[in-house]
Amino acid sequence: MKKVKLNGSAAEVESAFYDALNRGDVEALMKLWADDDEIVCIHPGGPRLHGHIAIQSSWEAILRKGGLQVRPSRLYEAHNLMSAVHTVVEGTTGIDPSGPTGKEPAHLLASNVYLKTPQGWRMVLHHVSVAPGPAPSAMPAASSLH
Amino acid sequence: MKKVKLNGSAAEVESAFYDALNRGDVEALMKLWADDDEIVCIHPGGPRLHGHIAIQSSWEAILRKGGLQVRPSRLYEAHNLMSAVHTVVEGTTGIDPSGPTGKEPAHLLASNVYLKTPQGWRMVLHHVSVAPGPAPSAMPAASSLH
Numbered sequence: 001m002k003k004v005k006l007n008g009s010a011a012e013v014e015s016a017f018y019d020a021l022n023r024g025d026v027e028a029l030m031k032l033w034a035d036d037d038e039i040v041c042i043h044p045g046g047p048r049l050h051g052h053i054a055i056q057s058s059w060e061a062i063l064r065k066g067g068l069q070v071r072p073s074r075l076y077e078a079h080n081l082m083s084a085v086h087t088v089v090e091g092t093t094g095i096d097p098s099g100p101t102g103k104e105p106a107h108l109l110a111s112n113v114y115l116k117t118p119q120g121w122r123m124v125l126h127h128v129s130v131a132p133g134p135a136p137s138a139m140p141a142a143s144s145l146h
Numbered sequence: 147m148k149k150v151k152l153n154g155s156a157a158e159v160e161s162a163f164y165d166a167l168n169r170g171d172v173e174a175l176m177k178l179w180a181d182d183d184e185i186v187c188i189h190p191g192g193p194r195l196h197g198h199i200a201i202q203s204s205w206e207a208i209l210r211k212g213g214l215q216v217r218p219s220r221l222y223e224a225h226n227l228m229s230a231v232h233t234v235v236e237g238t239t240g241i242d243p244s245g246p247t248g249k250e251p252a253h254l255l256a257s258n259v260y261l262k263t264p265q266g267w268r269m270v271l272h273h274v275s276v277a278p279g280p281a282p283s284a285m286p287a288a289s290s291l292h
Contacts, residue, residue, distance in 0.1 A: 038224045042257070076186055085270050087186045130191065
């Protein structure tokens with residue numbers, strides 16, 4: 001796979017990741033991952049996928065009908081010189097599988113981890129889960145950040 | 147909070163984390179986290195918790211009745227000199243909230259991220275979610291690793 005060298009920051013990789021998701025651009029999405037068999041992607045309620053082939057296949061299936069409407073907000077970040085560990089709220093959903101009717105309000109939480117590699121900053125982990133209730137509002141809402 | 151200096155590896159911190167979980171030792175558990183307000187813990191199906199106070203309270207509630215039986219297995223690891231990004235299978239559970247009866251076999255997937263800090267290797271993220279089906283068996287079962 002042709003790789004682009006990303007000289008920017010982890011924040012720029014994250015921005016490019018969500019841009020690619022919103023456009024439904026799997027090729028652009030996959031170029032942001034580290035060249036490492038131990039990269040991992042866990043979609044909401046899904047199994048662990050590792051390596052480029054499995055992860056790319058999953059995104060092709062998810063994005064077959066077009067891009068997602070995902071606007072990350074409420075970032076927390078722990079980092080050092082060679083790594084950035086982000087968690088964001090990816091948005092709300094009406095499907096909380098653990099709720100009594102399965103249709104309670106819920107929100108999606110994503111952990112995105114970026115490492116500095118010889119090719120620049122790259123994603124090594126994308127782990128998303130469903131959390132109960134509406135998205136937390138203690139920080140500015142997504143709409144005010146975009 | 148008194149902090150111990152951990153001179154070992156990320157793998158040693160992970161081992162100490164699960165040892166503390168199995169003993170139900172919240173104090174030992176919390177000493178393994180980075181001294182950073184942006185540390186994040188997401189329990190299965192739970193909201194995002196950040197900072198020492200919220201994370202410690204959650205573990206006190208979970209461990210009130212004693213230690214958990216968690217034996218991490220099937221590690222994938224992406225790393226560089228200052229960071230280690232682990233995902234492990236934490237074990238099986240009989241409660242898959244997304245299944246039709248809510249009692250289908252399921253397994254727990256944990257992402258554990260460790261950064262090298264001035265105090266040594268520390269945990270900055272623990273994100274767990276429920277995945278459908280029995281734990282994957284393509285790699286050695288947990289029982290053969292312990």
